[in-house]
Amino acid sequence: MTRFTNTYQIDRNNEVLTVTPKDLKAFSVFFIRDENIRARCSERFLLDLYVYANTVGLNPSMIFEELRALECTVTKSRTKQETKFSKLPLKGLWHKHFFSFHFIAKNMQIANNRGNIESIIKNAFEKYEGLDSTVENCKALARDISLGNHELFEKRSERNQLTGEWIVFAKVNSENYYMCIEFHETNDQIIYDKVIKSCKENFENLVPIIESYT
Template sequence: MSILRTLDSDEFAKLIRIDQVVPKTRYCNYLLKQLQYRLTDSKPELNPGAVLAAIRELEGGISCGTKEAKEYKRKPLAGLWHKHYIEPGIGSALKNIKNALQRSSPMFSSDEVDPWAASGEMTQEILNMGIVERKRRHQYTGEWLIFAKYKDENYYLCIANHDTGDHYIRSKIDQYCMSEFSWLSRVLCGKSCA
């Protein structure tokens, strides 16, 4: 068993140095537990530094090369925001290559592309417009760091994948984050509570 699994939240926070990026009062313990689990028990492992880079950017630091933060407009996540962070492994790279190809060539706008017929054009497109260019233009996509804005500050709640359902994300926020941030229910309720 990895020694990292035995660390409590404070020890893990100290290890990854999250408090150097954002004060303890502005991130949820659930986020720490997710990072700890993804580092020790998942494949591919997640480097917490990728999430910290996204937080650092949101806190006014250097860009991590991903898309700008965006507010959720539809329930059940309306009122929250998400920022992409770069997931390790080939999956994230392939998602970005596919996005670049679909935007640059009609040949790739369908999921039913014949890979043999497309291989020459695909190679050229990857060389001309691949991952590096998407990062340079801050169009790189990744998985989500979900946060709330309250009194002109960001409060970091959790991470999620693109294929994680919004209702599941909301249920975890309700279960783990509401008790840490008493104002969060008002943010999630939004204008419908007024």
């Protein structure tokens, strides 16, 4: 399989990022020391990761932590267990969340939308009810709410329920083939087309297998 033959011009925030074959090769070798895993990462997957690392500061190690968890049952993931897509057109493919500090706000929003934060605020106000509205008491109230918010995040982490964005991959013959990195809100057909394109470029033998899922 020929790897890293394309040069990409990526437009992000009105700035153009140029990614050469040399860039991708050095990036993949540096961050993925296991050659067996590296051989099952599509060029598109590595390009997605390279772009996120160089435009929004995403730490690639967070993604490779999830890859290690997928490859080895001994390594524990902090995010939700990998899940198979059940609806077309992605049916039969898999996705795994990865976490970064960029997603802390999203995890807190999920916890808060389930009504947990209202209970924390209610308990905090009840605790300070009847006390004078001094600066010290107001600070203490805000601190209790903040600590409660932090506890919500920690509980999601302890339950391996942290959410982030997706590593999209295929499982074939007990091996994972990592296709791309995508956002939850991306249209399913766009993700599927991206996967098929990755297969045609890097894993041509997988095309009929993945197409058979539909």
